[in-house]
Amino acid sequence: MWTTPGKLRAKGIIGMNRRNIRYIGRYNDRHLYPLVDDKLKTKLLAHEYGITTPALIGTVATQFGVKHITDMIAGLSGFVIKPAKGSGGKGILVIERVEDNVYIKPSGARLERVDLERHVSNILSGLYSLGGTPDVAVVEALINFDETFAEYTYEGVPDIRVIVFKGYPVMAMMRLSTAASDGKANLHQGAVGVGVDIASGTALRGVQFDRPRTDHPDTRHELASLRIPGWETLLTLAASCYEMTGLGYLGTDMVLDREHGPMLLELNARPGLAIQMANGEGLRPRLDLIERQAEGADVAARVAFAQQHFARSGELQPTPLPQSERLAADVQDT
Amino acid sequence: MSRLPFYLLTGILLVAGIALSIHRHIQFEVPWTPGEQRQVWEIEAQVNFSAQGDPVLVDMALPSHQQGYRILTENTASSGYGLSFLEDQRGRRAQWSTREAAGAQQLYYSAQLLVVPDGRPREIQPPPLPDNIHWESPFASAANQVIEHAHQRSADPFTFTRELVRDFTGDRQGENARLLLTQFDRTPLLVRLLNEAGVHAREVSGLLLEDGRRRQNLTSWLQVFGEDGKWVLFNPRTGEQGRPDNLLLWEDRGQAVLEVQGGINSNISFSMIQHNQPAAAAVRNQLADNTLLNFSIHSLPLEEQALFQTILLIPIGALVVVFLRVLVGIKTSGTFMPVLIALAFIQTTLLTGLVGFLLVVAVGLVIRSYLSHLNLLLVARVSAVIITVIGIISVFSVLSYRFGLNAGLTITFFPMIILSWTIERMSILWEEEGPKEVLIQGGGSLLTAVLAYLAMNNPWVRHITFNFLGVQMILMSLILLLGNYTGYRLLELRRFKPVTED
Numbered sequence: 001m002w003t004t005p006g007k008l009r010a011k012g013i014i015g016m017n018r019r020n021i022r023y024i025g026r027y028n029d030r031h032l033y034p035l036v037d038d039k040l041k042t043k044l045l046a047h048e049y050g051i052t053t054p055a056l057i058g059t060v061a062t063q064f065g066v067k068h069i070t071d072m073i074a075g076l077s078g079f080v081i082k083p084a085k086g087s088g089g090k091g092i093l094v095i096e097r098v099e100d101n102v103y104i105k106p107s108g109a110r111l112e113r114v115d116l117e118r119h120v121s122n123i124l125s126g127l128y129s130l131g132g133t134p135d136v137a138v139v140e141a142l143i144n145f146d147e148t149f150a151e152y153t154y155e156g157v158p159d160i161r162v163i164v165f166k167g168y169p170v171m172a173m174m175r176l177s178t179a180a181s182d183g184k185a186n187l188h189q190g191a192v193g194v195g196v197d198i199a200s201g202t203a204l205r206g207v208q209f210d211r212p213r214t215d216h217p218d219t220r221h222e223l224a225s226l227r228i229p230g231w232e233t234l235l236t237l238a239a240s241c242y243e244m245t246g247l248g249y250l251g252t253d254m255v256l257d258r259e260h261g262p263m264l265l266e267l268n269a270r271p272g273l274a275i276q277m278a279n280g281e282g283l284r285p286r287l288d289l290i291e292r293q294a295e296g297a298d299v300a301a302r303v304a305f306a307q308q309h310f311a312r313s314g315e316l317q318p319t320p321l322p323q324s325e326r327l328a329a330d331v332q333d334t
Numbered sequence: 335m336s337r338l339p340f341y342l343l344t345g346i347l348l349v350a351g352i353a354l355s356i357h358r359h360i361q362f363e364v365p366w367t368p369g370e371q372r373q374v375w376e377i378e379a380q381v382n383f384s385a386q387g388d389p390v391l392v393d394m395a396l397p398s399h400q401q402g403y404r405i406l407t408e409n410t411a412s413s414g415y416g417l418s419f420l421e422d423q424r425g426r427r428a429q430w431s432t433r434e435a436a437g438a439q440q441l442y443y444s445a446q447l448l449v450v451p452d453g454r455p456r457e458i459q460p461p462p463l464p465d466n467i468h469w470e471s472p473f474a475s476a477a478n479q480v481i482e483h484a485h486q487r488s489a490d491p492f493t494f495t496r497e498l499v500r501d502f503t504g505d506r507q508g509e510n511a512r513l514l515l516t517q518f519d520r521t522p523l524l525v526r527l528l529n530e531a532g533v534h535a536r537e538v539s540g541l542l543l544e545d546g547r548r549r550q551n552l553t554s555w556l557q558v559f560g561e562d563g564k565w566v567l568f569n570p571r572t573g574e575q576g577r578p579d580n581l582l583l584w585e586d587r588g589q590a591v592l593e594v595q596g597g598i599n600s601n602i603s604f605s606m607i608q609h610n611q612p613a614a615a616a617v618r619n620q621l622a623d624n625t626l627l628n629f630s631i632h633s634l635p636l637e638e639q640a641l642f643q644t645i646l647l648i649p650i651g652a653l654v655v656v657f658l659r660v661l662v663g664i665k666t667s668g669t670f671m672p673v674l675i676a677l678a679f680i681q682t683t684l685l686t687g688l689v690g691f692l693l694v695v696a697v698g699l700v701i702r703s704y705l706s707h708l709n710l711l712l713v714a715r716v717s718a719v720i721i722t723v724i725g726i727i728s729v730f731s732v733l734s735y736r737f738g739l740n741a742g743l744t745i746t747f748f749p750m751i752i753l754s755w756t757i758e759r760m761s762i763l764w765e766e767e768g769p770k771e772v773l774i775q776g777g778g779s780l781l782t783a784v785l786a787y788l789a790m791n792n793p794w795v796r797h798i799t800f801n802f803l804g805v806q807m808i809l810m811s812l813i814l815l816l817g818n819y820t821g822y823r824l825l826e827l828r829r830f831k832p833v834t835e836d
Contacts, residue, residue, distance in 0.1 A: 003831040005822050013830050017660060018820040063711070090766055118709040125712035127762065189767065210832055280833055 012282025019273060027248025028269050035245050036267035040084040040138050049244045051237055052263045055141040066120050070113055078142035083123040083135045089186050091128030093119050106155040146256040152226055154178050154218040157255055159185050160228065163271055164250045167242035168302045169235045170286040172196040173278040179218050187274040192216060194223055195279035199311030201231025205280045234262035235303045241267060286310055347811035354804030363450055368797035371610040373449035375543055380442055381592060383600035385435035390596035392441060395585035396426040400456060403582055404448045411442040425587040460534040460559035461588055467530050473517055476510035481531045491533040492566055495558045498527060499573030521554040521570045534559035536588035541604055543580040548605040552584055552591060646799045649809045651676050651786040656816050663823030664778040667759050672782035674752050679787040681747035690745040697726050698757035720754040
């Protein structure tokens with residue numbers, strides 16, 4: 001049931017205390033936090049830096065404006081309402097379809113107009129925001145997620161978390177929502193985390209509730225063949241968030257849109273440590289290596305460096321065909 | 335980035351905290367444990383005299399801190415008299431004065447004295463020798479012979495004194511001694527002879543402490559100074575050397591104990607009683623010297639002291655929280671909410687506190703789940719929860735009182751705003767993360783609160799935090815050190831275990 005600190009250290013696992021003091025405390029300036037804690041700010045900033053994000057439909061900032069939410073979303077087939085300062089996926093409402101003024105969630109739950117208004121009102125009064133401060137509701141276009149992942153997810157949109165340290169993408173994982181996680185992509189709620197090879201964008205290892213998994217618990221689809229298209233674009237997007245925010249230790253959450261390719265969903269100045277579980281490897285050796293690199297490398301050089309040094313081969317048993325594909329991809333990448 | 339200033343700061347805090355605590359322990363005899371009993375003497379001096387209808391001035395010597403005894407408190411009772419305490423080269427004195435008094439007068443002075451086992455004798459300046467001691471003709475030669483006799487059989491002032499007193503005592507009492515005693519009182523005579531022989535000495539007055547004695551008088555003692563400034567007491571009646579353990583020096587400057595102007599037939603008598611009291615109480619009664627090092631909560635009025643007793647415990651609770659979060663990794667709802675709950679537990683006792691807390695939160699959660707259907711603004715909803723909590727507490731108090739459970743009344747000690755926020759947070763947690771997370775965080779909060787309560791309610795911890803302010807510095811440095819810990823948390827050893835299993 002318990003392991004020893006020595007074993008964890010040998011694996012290079014970093015704990016909460018070390019993350020907080022050594023990385024977040026040292027590399028993330030407090031005054032930069034609002035850039036990532038406020039999703040609206042992140043969105044506007046990303047627009048400035050040419051980083052694609054889901055289209056902004058509108059914002060609601062006053063209780064008075066709550067009544068106009070239906071005007072704002074009139075004619076849309078699907079949309080997402082989220083609190084600008086929410087954390088941990090709290091308060092995000094996804095509406096997949098609209099039928100005769102009934103709003104249908106991915107789970108099939110049907111909401112009325114008043115339910116929508118109450119949700120927005122709750123967001124404004126700070127129910128989901130850090131410290132309960134008054135907040136702004138952001139309405140975004142629904143992401144048309146890439147059909148290649150349909151088999152790997154249940155209800156929600158799978159997203160890709162990349163840890164970016166001093167501008168280098170150091171570790172990545174894909175988060176697949178499950179029935180247990182209620183369509184949310186948070187690992188502690190029961191989503192499946194799949195470690196992703198930085199070099200090739202292929203699956204390394206899967207975990208749910210911190211225990212290894214080789215298939216998706218709901219769709220029963222095996223995880224080994226998972227491969228993220230447009231991987232290098234995605235890494236470049238993630239790495240350029242360093243210039244955009246100035247935060248040295250950053251969690252970037254990306255999604256793949258059918259038409260627009262990789263998109264930045266949100267940023268996190270205090271990314272969790274579960275990514276180590278999904279990769280079966282600690283962050284420490286990679287962070288130590290990056291700390292020894294000289295400053296000033298550009299985005300392309302940083303991505304290339306990461307792909308060269310952090311290449312891993314998966315421990316999942318893949319089917320023969322995807323393996324040959326992946327080998328080919330590896331040869332191309334290096 | 336150098337961590338040197340950090341370690342320097344924590345080091346200084348730690349050393350200063352320990353040094354302050356040890357200083358308080360040694361200098362003010364504050365014990366390390368609360369259970370220790372200390373002996374305390376209550377002594378009452380009664381001054382009697384007859385006034386003549388004229389202005390009256392009564393001047394009385396007072397005892398001061400000395401080897402073996404420390405004065406805790408002193409009080410006087412003297413209606414119609416003005417009173418002032420003086421401290422000059424004549425030592426500590428009390429002066430009563432009135433414009434007009436007639437008939438029998440009684441003045442009271444009482445003091446509480448703490449028995450201090452290991453006090454050191456105080457350094458005193460020896461009194462100067464009188465310039466010229468004049469003897470009448472028959473006594474001069476007698477005195478010379480006595481001095482000569484004692485001098486031959488002695489080596490230093492102390493042995494000389496012993497021999498001298500012996501010559502005036504019992505079988506060895508010679509003709510010369512008897513002659514001198516017809517003219518002089520014993521103790522002044524001995525001082526006179528000692529001074530004649532060039533020995534610094536004076537008469538001091540002391541009180542022999544015996545439990546439950548009344549109408550006691552002061553006895554006179556010889557204070558003899560050696561060549562190096564050390565002094566020794568001699569019993570002028572037996573020649574015994576050294577201070578008896580139960581001797582309290584009332585007047586130690588060679589002055590009159592009592593001087594009355596405007597009155598006759600004055601006398602002073604003493605009654606005394608001894609009792610044991612807990613060391614903490616004895617410490618509380620200590621007179622506060624206004625020095626910086628004696629910076630102490632005890633100099634505040636009693637009401638503020640009681641307040642501080644609680645406030646000074648909060649760092650202990652904070653340390654428990656820091657320990658459990660940083661080293662163990664327990665999740666709590668609201669960082670320091672458990673400390674506030676623990677403070678409430680101190681008032682309610684643990685079991686009633688736990689039951690009351692769970693009842694209020696459980697009922698509050700049920701009502702809160704209804705409130706969430708009403709679609710209210712956050713502030714209004716939390717306010718509604720606050721009123722609900724007050725309602726729940728009132729109902730429980732009345733019910734428990736009706737059923738004869740007086741313990742239930744202490745439920746009112748819970749901080750209601752904190753309870754309301756706890757209910758609000760738990761409710762949101764329930765909706766978003768499910769009941770499991772509520773159990774984890776609620777259980778973590780309660781566990782932390784119980785541990786903080788056990789630490790804060792420990793009599794030894796209460797004694798130490800209240801009596802040693804230096805402990806706050808030690809706690810500060812410990813918390814700073816914990817804030818610097820980058821190692822694994824205990825629960826992470828379990829969380830990350832699957833990674834190490836490959």
